[in-house]
Amino acid sequence: MSFFKELKVAYQAGDKEWYSGRASQLENQYWHQSILVSDLENLKISTTKGFGIVGYVCDAGVKKNQGRIGAQKGPKSIRAKIGRLPIHFENRKVTDFGDVICLDEDLEDCQKALSKTIHKLILNNILPIAIGGGHDIAYANFNGIKEALKNVSENKIGIINFDAHFDLRAVEIAPNSGTPFHQILSENTATSYFAIGIQQQANTKELFEIARKRKVSYVSNLECETFDEALKSKLNKFLKKIDYLYITIDLDGFSSAYAPGVSAPSALGFTPNFVYKALAFLLQSKKVISCDIAELNPDFDIDNRTADLAAKLVDYIVQKA
Ligand SMILES: N=CN[C@@H](CCC(=O)O)C(=O)O
Ligand SMILES: [Mn+2]
Numbered sequence: 053m054s055f056f057k058e059l060k061v062a063y064q065a066g067d068k069e070w071y072s073g074r075a076s077q078l079e080n081q082y083w084h085q086s087i088l089v090s091d092l093e094n095l096k097i098s099t100t101k102g103f104g105i106v107g108y109v110c111d112a113g114v115k116k117n118q119g120r121i122g123a124q125k126g127p128k129s130i131r132a133k134i135g136r137l138p139i140h141f142e143n144r145k146v147t148d149f150g151d152v153i154c155l156d157e158d159l160e161d162c163q164k165a166l167s168k169t170i171h172k173l174i175l176n177n178i179l180p181i182a183i184g185g186g187h188d189i190a191y192a193n194f195n196g197i198k199e200a201l202k203n204v205s206e207n208k209i210g211i212i213n214f215d216a217h218f219d220l221r222a223v224e225i226a227p228n229s230g231t232p233f234h235q236i237l238s239e240n241t242a243t244s245y246f247a248i249g250i251q252q253q254a255n256t257k258e259l260f261e262i263a264r265k266r267k268v269s270y271v272s273n274l275e276c277e278t279f280d281e282a283l284k285s286k287l288n289k290f291l292k293k294i295d296y297l298y299i300t301i302d303l304d305g306f307s308s309a310y311a312p313g314v315s316a317p318s319a320l321g322f323t324p325n326f327v328y329k330a331l332a333f334l335l336q337s338k339k340v341i342s343c344d345i346a347e348l349n350p351d352f353d354i355d356n357r358t359a360d361l362a363a364k365l366v367d368y369i370v371q372k373a
């Protein structure tokens with residue numbers, strides 16, 4: 053495809069076949085009835101704001117980070133659950149712009165392809181909702197945002213990551229799913245990063261030290277039992293500093309009771325209820341420029357419950373943005 057020329061990556065346009073569910077005599081009852089599909093080449097500039105789902109079919113970063121592979125099957129699994137959800141929103145146009153697909157473990161080219169996609173969607177007045185794929189999706193999403201906000205000073209762009217992990221590992225042999233925020237903060241020193249749900253037993257002392265040096269804001273999983281006033285006030289302070297917010301959700305930040313289908317599950321993570329409340333709070337700021345949901349690994353899922361959670365997060369973002 054010429055949009056991705058010079059990149060070693062495959063692309064598949066959005067396909068209605070990916071979305072199915074219960075038939076209804078009435079229109080607009082289920083996602084599978086209303087979702088639109090498109091390819092990236094024929095995207096026309098729209099004056100009304102829309103939402104764009106894009107799949108990041110890549111687990112090369114998870115593999116390079118010594119994780120359990122399978123996340124490249126994530127996007128398909130999430131879409132199968134999205135199609136079946138009822139619709140409780142009006143005047144929202146959601147289009148699936150297809151998949152960028154990693155070839156021969158060429159992580160960097162796949163990331164560049166996703167960055168180009170995110171950039172194009174934002175320029176077309178679309179809020180991207182990227183679905184992964186490993187958490188290396190974050191480096192790609194951020195670079196797409198940065199390109200779209202070329203004239204915006206980097207300290208006006210903030211990142212909020214729902215995750216058990218900082219993902220602040222320094223790049224040693226090659227970038228991977230554990231390095232995205234180290235890469236971003238090294239290249240954009242004035243950009244602020246807030247991690248929600250950090251688990252002490254999932255991050256080394258070295259990672260906490262990197263977070264301190266890089267002035268990363270964070271709250272631990274223990275502070276995420278309820279979405280309380282203390283956290284709201286920290287987030288308000290963070291939101292005040294920035295004009296644009298990128299939200300990224302690593303499913304391994306949830307308790308494995310809700311999200312078993314990830315590379316690194318943990319029983320200690322947050323509940324869906326907590327994340328719903330935090331998301332509603334962040335989305336009402338109207339500063340969100342792009343978002344993604346990462347790390348679904350269908351090979352380890354139980355009764356597709358992690359895919360179902362990811363699909364419901366997509367639906368919730370569309371409702372609240
Ligand atoms: N994406 C991040 N992954 C974690 C993996 C932790 C683990 O494998 O236990 C990390 O690098 O810290
Ligand atoms: Mn994680």
Ligand SMILES: [Mn+2]
Binds near residue numbers: 215302
């Ligand atoms: Mn992560």
